[in-house]
Amino acid sequence: MDDLLARNRAWAARRTAADPDFFPRLSRQQAPRYFWLGCSDSRVPANEILDLDPGEVFVHRNVANLAVHNDLNFLSVLQFAVDVLRVEHVIVTGHYGCGGVRAALGQQRLGIVDYWLRYIRDVHERYREAIEAAAGPEEREDRLCELNVETQVMNIARTPIVQAAWARGQALTMHGLVYRLHDGILHDLGYRVSRPEEIGEPHQLTFRRRRD
Numbered sequence: 001m002d003d004l005l006a007r008n009r010a011w012a013a014r015r016t017a018a019d020p021d022f023f024p025r026l027s028r029q030q031a032p033r034y035f036w037l038g039c040s041d042s043r044v045p046a047n048e049i050l051d052l053d054p055g056e057v058f059v060h061r062n063v064a065n066l067a068v069h070n071d072l073n074f075l076s077v078l079q080f081a082v083d084v085l086r087v088e089h090v091i092v093t094g095h096y097g098c099g100g101v102r103a104a105l106g107q108q109r110l111g112i113v114d115y116w117l118r119y120i121r122d123v124h125e126r127y128r129e130a131i132e133a134a135a136g137p138e139e140r141e142d143r144l145c146e147l148n149v150e151t152q153v154m155n156i157a158r159t160p161i162v163q164a165a166w167a168r169g170q171a172l173t174m175h176g177l178v179y180r181l182h183d184g185i186l187h188d189l190g191y192r193v194s195r196p197e198e199i200g201e202p203h204q205l206t207f208r209r210r211r212d
């Protein structure tokens with residue numbers, strides 16, 4: 001722990017030397033344009049991968065980057081990002097070699113985490129044909145990683161939080177990316193959602209206008 005605290009002090013000193021107003025400015029407000037939902041994996045830190053400074057990306061991480069529609073923790077973070085910070089982009093980032101995705105592809109009982117991995121198993125079941133068509137075990141895992149990201153992008157777009165933002169004219173786009181651990185490169189899956197028409201009619205909510 002002493003080593004960690006010493007590293008922190010050295011880092012803060014370097015930042016202050018480079019930009020004396022850096023911490024005072026950040027302490028007054030944060031105004032990130034991006035909200036990142038990523039995996040808890042220690043090799044996938046949002047700021048570092050995007051080469052962004054503190055204050056530039058709002059982050060939520062969990063096992064296998066899941067946006068579960070009744071996860072109050074995630075929804076609270078999303079609502080703050082959308083309603084208060086008014087981020088313009090929500091970025092779901094999966095990564096190849098994800099332990100959560102790998103575990104979900106296996107059938108070993110693991111414990112409490114099986115309740116969480118269930119959401120990935122549902123993705124597997126839904127896209128079974130596409131996943132089984134992949135060349136080998138590694139390719140199957142990669143495909144499930146990508147399809148999991150796509151599913152989470154849509155889960156976020158379908159939340160009443162995002163739909164309410166669109167209804168009041170706020171521009172908000174959901175994106176799906178996947179990160180390659182072996183070269184550090186982020187790939188855009190080309191899957192984005194930015195309008196209510198794209199989320200499927202049964203999920204579209206109507207919003208009553210407030211009469212003042």
Ligand code: ZN
Pocket residue numbers: 039040041063064065095097098099100101
């Ligand atoms: Zn992971």
